[in-house]
Amino acid sequence: MPFFEWLRSNSEEYLLEASQRDMATRYGIEAPVRDGSVFWRRIFTPVYRLLPWGLRRSIMSAMPGSHRRWMRRAPP
């Protein structure tokens, strides 16, 4: 799998899993128990959460993808 697909796929999976754990606590339901990478769960997710939103957005914007070729809205 190409690097940016690997990065997106893993970051999405582990950030969502961490969020689902937060939500489970908030709403009083059983939290997910899943095996997975120590790097993504113990290093990547906490570091991502510490970064300021502006920096996170800049990193995401710098990744290759359709968003780099679009304006906010198409003219009518």
Added chain:
Amino acid sequence: MPRRVVVVGGGAAGIGAAGAAKQTDPQAEVTVFTEFEDVGYSPCGIPYVHGREIPTFEQLFLATKQTYEDVGIDIRYETRVNRLDPAAHEIEVEGTGAVGFDSLIVATGFEYADPGVPGSDLDGLHYVKNIRRAIEWDPVLEDAKVAVVVEATPLGLEMVTALAHRGLETHLVDPRPWALADVADPDIMQPVQDSWADMGVKMHFNTPVEAFLGEGKVRAVKTPDEELPADVVVICTHKQPNNRLARDAGIKIGSTGGIIVDQRMHTRTEGVYAAGDCAEIPHGVTKVPIQGLSGSHAYAQGKVAGTTAAGGDRAYNPVDVPWGMVAGKWMIGGVSFGETTANALRFPYVMGVAEGISRARYYPDMKKIRVKLLADPGTHRLLGAQMVGGEGIKERADFLAMAVRTGITIEDLATMENVYSPPIGALNEPISLAAQNALAGLKG
């Protein structure tokens, strides 16, 4: 010489593209290649036939093969395309050889993620996609007693509801902690899950599938806790872009695995366009590209691709993704994203939640509606919403999508005017109540 527009794929995007190309340039030679036996039907309706809400599969067909012939679209059914060659402006078609094009539209759709566990190749694992396979499979349900649905994706929700409605003992197995957990919030899904329990559905959350068991044909689904016997197993894993042809041709792929396109659905390869589930589109709020949207998104993207491929000018917008569906005995829906996704991204937000009613309190069949709004803490512009209720969810999701697109604030929503008429609308609009609660939260 007429313009040659070739479309690879006969789903919503491909057919939308072909129709738009022909409309834009009536002299164009428009050819669609599809591996399947049919085009012009609603695959989204398949679960409702399995569930017997719709009596026959024939009702899902929207057009006949003659319809396309009459408008001059040449559809090659059951025809595999083996290679795209953008440099030579040709595709290689099995049994035919090279076919030239002036514009190529890639609309190769999606494939379900491989469950990636032992037994994934057993017979009897059903994937809901092609109507002919659904017609062949449906009689199996006549004698089946127990069904297992793997993963609570949108299709999974529809299939659980359909199979339970049909009277099968239905199990749902999902590694996440609640249904549709990658999209919807737990408080939105709780009423759905309660209604499934009322319908006899057995839910196994936080439970991965370890293997499919059987000799030739699946007979059980193995989880860490137990073996679930199954007469039928429906795989509803995530939709992944089907981009083998595009990758092999060197067409640029983005981080989602979808083809990179601009607002005219043009790829980064000259003369090649892409639309539908094989392409990635920026999200209107986060700006992050996403893929695997709805049939209406695919069709609209196809229209843009077809128009521009045939020499016209049309553009597509970033998507705010209004969504809605029936699950269990409830309607759920929303726009953009909810609390779970915002928290995953650590996207800054404030939230307001309210419970209201769909009609006057005293009117028959009044239903509850729960509305959750997320807004930007600085600008107060609406970022997203999620809802669950007995009725009126789709219309609210569409309205809120326009609110997100146009930058409407929670102050605007808190003071919105609303229709009040006992059979169709209550005195207080739940959206307005949720916005008022968000404002109250901001004021501390």
